[in-house]
Each structure stands twice: as C-alpha cells, then as structure tokens.
Amino acid sequence: xxxxxxxxxxxxxxxxxxxxxxxxxxxxxxxxxxxxxxxxxxxxxxxxxxxxxxxxxxxxxxxxxxxxxxxxxxxxxxxxxxxxxxxxxxxxxxxxxxxxxxxxxxxxxxxxxxxx
Amino acid sequence: xxxxxxxxxxxxxxxxxxxxxxxxxxxxxxxxxxxxxxxxxxxxxxxxxxxxxxxxxxxxxxxxxxxxxxxxxxxxxxxxxxxxxxxxxxxxxxxxxxxxxxxxxxx
Numbered sequence: 001x002x003x004x005x006x007x008x009x010x011x012x013x014x015x016x017x018x019x020x021x022x023x024x025x026x027x028x029x030x031x032x033x034x035x036x037x038x039x040x041x042x043x044x045x046x047x048x049x050x051x052x053x054x055x056x057x058x059x060x061x062x063x064x065x066x067x068x069x070x071x072x073x074x075x076x077x078x079x080x081x082x083x084x085x086x087x088x089x090x091x092x093x094x095x096x097x098x099x100x101x102x103x104x105x106x107x108x109x110x111x112x113x114x115x116x
Numbered sequence: 117x118x119x120x121x122x123x124x125x126x127x128x129x130x131x132x133x134x135x136x137x138x139x140x141x142x143x144x145x146x147x148x149x150x151x152x153x154x155x156x157x158x159x160x161x162x163x164x165x166x167x168x169x170x171x172x173x174x175x176x177x178x179x180x181x182x183x184x185x186x187x188x189x190x191x192x193x194x195x196x197x198x199x200x201x202x203x204x205x206x207x208x209x210x211x212x213x214x215x216x217x218x219x220x221x222x223x
Contacts, residue, residue, distance in 0.1 A: 004159075034210060043203075044160070044213040093159050095211065104150060105211050107159035 002028045004096050006108035013084055014116055021079045021111045023094030029074040030096035034105065035067070038091040050077045084115040119143065119206045125218040128198075134191040136217050138204030141185040147208050149180060151189045153200040154216075160203065163189065194221045 003026040013019050023033055031052050036044040048058045048069050056069035066088075068080040077096075081088050091112050095105040121139040128134040140149065148167050152160040164171055164178045166187070171178045177190040191198055203216040 006159075036213075043215050044154075046210060046212060049210055091157070095160075104148075104162055104165055106162060107152075109159045110157070112157075 002026075002096070002098055002106045004094065004106045004108040006092075006094055006111050008111060009109060010112045010114075012114045012116065015085050016083055018080055018082045019084055019113060021081075021092055021094075021113075023077045023079070023096070023108055025075045025096040025106070028096070028098060030077075030098075031074060032097045033071060033077040034095040034097070035069060035077075035079050036093045036095065038093060038110075044093060047079075081113065084113070086115045089113055089115045119212070120204045120214050122202075122204055122214060122217045124215065125220065127220050127222060128191075128194045130196060130221055130223050131193055134194040134198065134219060134221070136189040136191075136202050136204075136219065137186065138188070139186045140204070140206045143184050143206050144208075147206050149178065149184075149187050150205040150207075150211065151176070151178065152203045152205065152211075152213075153198075154203070155200045160213075163202075194219075196221050196223065 005024045007022045033050045035047045038044045047062045048056045050056045050069045050071040052071045058064045071077040091110050093110040094108045097105045148165050150165040151163040154160045166178045180187045199221045201216040201218050205211050
C-alpha cells in the first residue's frame with residue numbers, strides 16, 4: 001500500500017517556540033492531505049484539509065494563525081504550531097489521499113508533540 | 117460530525133472470528149463505508165472499504181446490508197495483534213472519525 005511518512009516522530013519544545021511537522025507521501029502524489037490531532041484515549045479530530053498550491057481549509061474551532069499549513073508540492077505538506085503552549089501537546093497525524101475512485105486516505109505514523 | 121455508531125468495546129477469543137458492527141443509517145447514495153484501525157500510539161491503518169457490495173481482502177471482509185444502513189467488519193481469525201480501536205467511517209471527501217470500537221483479543 002501507499003506510504004506516508006512524518007517527521008519528526010517526537011518533539012519536545014519550550015513554551016512560546018514554533019514547531020514544524022512534515023508529512024510526505026513517499027510513493028504517490030497527493031493533491032490533498034489532512035491534518036488531525038489526537039488527545040490521549042480520544043478519537044482523531046480533523047483540523048484542516050490541505051490542497052496542493054492553495055490555502056488550507058480549517059475545521060470549525062481550529063485557529064488558522066495558530067496552526068499554519070503549507071502544501072507546496074504533491075508529496076509534502078507541513079504543519080507549523082506557532083507559539084506553542086502546553087495545551088498544544090498532542091499527537092498530530094497526517095493523511096494523504098489516494099486519488100483513486102474511492103478517495104481512501106493513508107495515514108502517517110504520527111508526531112507526538114510535548115510543550116514544556 | 118461522525119455519521120456512524122459503533123459499540124464502545126468488544127472482546128474476542130484468539131482464533132475466533134471478530135464481527136464488528138457499525139450503524140450508518142443516514143448514509144447517502146454516493147458515500148463509501150471505510151474501516152480503519154489504530155493500534156496504540158500509531159497512525160490509523162486502512163483495512164477495507166465498500167460502496168454497496170460485500171468486499172473481501174487479505175485482512176478482512178466487509179458485509180454491507182442491502183439498504184446500506186449498517187455494515188459489519190469481519191476478522192475471520194483474530195490474533196492478539198488485532199487488538200486495536202476499529203473505526204467505521206462514512207464520507208466522500210474527508211474522513212471524520214467517531215469514537216470507534218475497542219477490540220480486545222484475548223488468548
């Protein structure tokens with residue numbers, strides 16, 4: 001199946017700093033990528049939809065200035081958590097969509113962010 | 117919002133079939149049913165999907181009722197490594213996760 005990678009897998013940062021997370025589709029082109037966050041023992045929550053070459057579409061309640069998304073190429077999308085605070089600590093997961101007939105998504109392994 | 121309802125948890129003996137139900141009574145005609153699972157601290161893994169016909173692959177079988185208002189994911193011979201949270205998702209353009217079913221496979 002298609003492979004999606006994320007980097008880094010874990011990151012610890014100080015409060016007030018910005019953190020960038022990369023999501024790559026390794027063996028297919030993804031015109032659309034999705035970003036999720038997941039708190040412990042909770043389900044995945046969709047944050048935004050990222051389309052190559054255009055602005056991301058954010059879900060209700062997600063601050064676009066807080067979570068900057070860039071999708072500069074068909075294989076790379078980045079999520080930048082700006083001025084991170086402890087409440088931003090979470091598991092961030094990206095998904096890239098296979099543009100076949102069924103629009104199924106392939107998920108990265110996730111990035112665990114801890115803000116001190 | 118998620119358009120599916122699943123039991124919170126289920127148990128299954130190793131080697132037996134695990135049947136995970138999902139209700140999606142408001143499904144639209146062009147919406148697929150997707151199943152994913154998530155093992156602790158990993159990204160979700162695609163299992164199977166279908167529109168209206170039953171589907172089978174190397175991982176599982178998907179049975180969709182004729183009215184498409186519910187479906188069942190079948191793991192024919194569950195192993196301990198199948199312990200995970202299983203998500204049933206109905207959508208066309210983006211995957212919205214519900215609470216899923218926590219499947220515990222025991223020896």
